[in-house]
Amino acid sequence: MGQRTITVIGGGASGMTAAIFAAREGARVTILEHQDRVGKKLLVTGNGRCNFSNRHMDASCYRSGDPDFPMEVIRRFPPEMTLPFFQDLGIVARERDGLYYPYSGQASAVLDVLRAELFRRGVRVVTGCKIRRIRAEKTGFFVETDGDRYGSDRLILAAGSRAAPSTGSDGSGYELARSLGHTIIRPLPALVQLRCREPFFKQVAGVRAQGAVSLCAGGKLLASDRGELQLTDYGISGIPVFQVSRFAARALDQGVRTEARLDFYPETDREGVLAMLRLRRAAAADCPLEAFFTGWLHKKLAALVLKLEGLKPGRLSGELTDGELERLTERIKAFPTEIAAVNSFEQAQTCCGGVKVQEVDPATMESRKKRGLYLAGEILDVDGICGGYNLQWAWSTGAIAGTHAAL
């Protein structure tokens, strides 16, 4: 058998990794990238610092149509293999609370070392090419672009999702996957801000508060998370909100009423908060209500809570009734807000949905629909939580797809 030829569609994190691993196995590899350069999305990851993996990995870090699928893949190329891979390329990792970053603090460094390795391994990189169609024949795959035709034994589809389309991930990969026989679970924005229905968010825009968010749809608790909540003029943001956002996207897409409950003091339960409020009422009986929460809740948030409960800021704290304290407790522990929408793909860090994973073999990333076709990265119906999980998914799927495509 002659040298294996492989075409990789998409020069993102997963496509570059797949190309490197395939080339290391001796394959002749070409990347077809429709942007003017590869790896644009990598540059914006982790606020430009690239949180490229995480020490802690388990099934709860990924969401997918088949909950077992992500870890079946990850354990074949886990962070313990990702770190040496990057170390060999020159990346010194720095760990912060389990999250891995390049020590230089620059996402561009990760892209630089991947590009250098592509060059070293003789991978051909064709940028700016618009793919018209892919033909799968007995002899292999033929990719037709605007002006050219690329034939290869094997094809790796690593064209990303619809998240952050300005980086090149514009969803066109789904159409290519569909044309090759795959089912696409409707992609929706994930790791994204939530837009709320109530107009009062304008009054608390800019507030950051430690807290927790619980997301309910159709009266059922779907997900919750804890950390720094950010209130914006249109709704809620911050990492805990990102973590639950994909559930909101799916519920809203199905037309189900979706609500978030914000807990602005998750340190203790309702009883504990009520006890704190009683103490404050006794200790500051002759203080006006506008100062009642000083030192506990952000001033803007405190003003909103009082207003929503119809409590005048000039009233004295000592006048609060037990019933009012109970209502304030409820506001602090379970501040309700109705979710109107999730922000768009432009703001999303990833997508939920994509190529149905039951159609892909997790041991090799080969399609079960089309022999010789491999899939890698975010194009699949797998989304990770914040913390380096989506890039780990790209490295794992890329390494496995590249290695097996080359065999």
Ligand SMILES: Cc1cc2nc3c(=O)[nH]c(=O)nc-3n(C[C@H](O)[C@H](O)[C@H](O)COP(=O)(O)OP(=O)(O)OC[C@H]3O[C@@H](n4cnc5c(N)ncnc54)[C@H](O)[C@@H]3O)c2cc1C
């Ligand atoms: C703002 C932001 C911050 C993020 N931060 C982190 C982080 O810190 N840690 C983390 O783990 N994850 C992070 N992510 C998510 C992570 O970047 C992605 O999950 C990861 O890049 C996906 O890799 P991929 O190769 O599957 O897709 P992409 O990186 O999107 O690459 C796909 C490539 O395919 C190309 N392409 C698409 N369609 C075609 C086509 N038809 N023909 C040819 N080429 C095509 C695209 O131009 C692109 O270059 C972040 C995402 C964003 C948007």
